[in-house]
């Protein structure tokens with residue numbers, strides 16, 4: 221049976237004049253090895269705490285005995301110090317010397333894995349195997365396949381979710397967007413550096429020296445001196461001259477040109493709307509099938525995000541919008557685009573074609589930083605394990621690339637061709653899983669990214685997410701949260717606590733959506749009218765599934781926008797023993 225092990229009023233501990241200054245008392249809360257960045261935030265935290273409204277109760281309950289002071293390790297916990305010390309030593313052996321003494325090693329992967337489903341993986345057997353290997357989000361690229369083939373994938377993922385006890389996969393529909401592609405060729409053609417080649421807006425051309433382009437304004441958009449890139453730079457062409465319907469080029473980097481290849485003009489975005497007619501049709505298909513996310517290609521400004529959100533509202537569709545940052549035009553508008561959306565994808569393929577390739581890592585870091593500061597989801601995509609499309613093992617550079625994305629704080633890393641048409645889709649997921657897990661074990665627990673929570677600074681939930689994170693990091697526990705909208709689970713995720721966030725929800729749509737978020741383990745459960753009964757059921761379920769052990773402590777958080785079993789102004793954090 222779940223046991224309440226701690227009850228304390230943090231508010232009175234911090235605010236009572238008898239017990240020293242806020243600074244001194246806050247100092248006592250810090251385990252010795254807390255990273256300096258957390259300490260730097262202290263001033264901020266303190267400020268927030270002094271403005272707590274009198275009506276707001278912040279409680280942490282202890283039934284065994286109520287202590288006048290909050291101290292990191294309570295007397296009855298002393299025998300556990302040896303065990304904690306051994307845990308610390310194990311962590312140090314893993315190379316992590318900076319985590320708090322009270323932290324426990326991370327055993328559950330936090331960074332989520334997005335898999336693109338294609339010919340290699342669109343069967344029941346493969347979707348089940350991908351899910352068991354670690355896929356958290358199934359992505360459908362609407363540039364390929366048709367509604368019938370995507371429908372089959374959606375149905376299979378939903379079938380998997382319906383029968384799975386402890387795992388759930390989100391569905392992401394990635395729009396084709398205003399892609400410019402070359403036309404069909406009877407067979408691939410070999411192009412040599414220095415030779416002439418023509419792109420034309422005339423339909424149906426496919427010879428050894430000329431091919432159609434699917435976009436009529438192509439001739440207007442390019443100028444002599446522009447560089448055309450095929451498949452993100454696999455081949456490149458220098459524009460020499462143009463006529464009314466054709467663009468004459470010199471091949472710079474040659475190779476094999478196949479049918480329907482992606483074309484970019486270096487430094488320029490096509491003057492096409494971000495959401496094309498085909499995209500609206502695909503978006504409607506997503507509404508009909510209740511997908512969880514749209515990944516919107518080639519977003520250039522916030523207006524298009526508002527337009528899509530208004531459309532979704534008019535359909536009463538609760539689908540989140542992830543903007544793909546891949547267009548040169550999007551860069552000056554990054555803040556407003558991300559503000560309007562629910563998250564962003566660093567779509568490095570097109571980004572590295574429209575902009576100089578050396579900008580990609582810098583933009584990746586910047587986009588992750590912006591998303592993190594606004595509390596939005598962020599996905600790093602493209603070429604992550606590219607060599608595994610044909611080889612069973614990754615390059616060392618690819619492994620480092622995953623580790624960098626994990627360290628930078630991405631919610632998710634994405635596989636494209638590796639799982640869509642690669643030879644080793646399951647191995648690719650396993651590599652991503654292992655590399656993410658290993659990297660996460662070296663990320664210090666207890667540090668807080670600067671600026672985090674700016675988007676929520678006026679909401680009490682932010683302070684509770686912050687303190688629940690501090691508390692669970694200090695004690696080395698997981699967090700248990702109950703949510704109807706997903707809001708509190710997402711907020712906790714953005715503070716990146718060391719332990720897993722077990723997010724219980726009574727809504728299957730929310731459960732599916734939460735699969736994308738870093739550190740969140742979403743669990744569907746019917747809520748009863750009685751809070752205590754629901755808490756016990758939740759902890760019982762975690763124990764039954766082997767997610768927590770008997771005797772383990774968890775931090776249980778009751779906060780967020782929509783109160784469940786509490787008054788609007790009452791927020792709680794409890795520490796409970798399973």
Ligand SMILES: Nc1ncnc2c1ncn2[C@@H]1O[C@H](COP(=O)(O)OP(=O)(O)OP(=O)(O)O)[C@@H](O)[C@H]1O
Pocket residue numbers: 336337338339361363364365366369482569570636637638640641
């Ligand atoms: N649903 C699908 N049906 C058939 N082939 C697919 C499907 N999805 C992906 N593929 C294949 O997998 C490859 C890699 O997928 P990816 O999603 O990266 O597409 P892409 O066209 O290469 O790039 P982008 O993401 O810019 O659209 C595609 O080029 C295509 O050959």
Ligand SMILES: CC(=O)C(=O)O
Pocket residue numbers: 544546566567568569570571601602
């Ligand atoms: C994912 C994607 O669309 C890109 O990298 O361009």
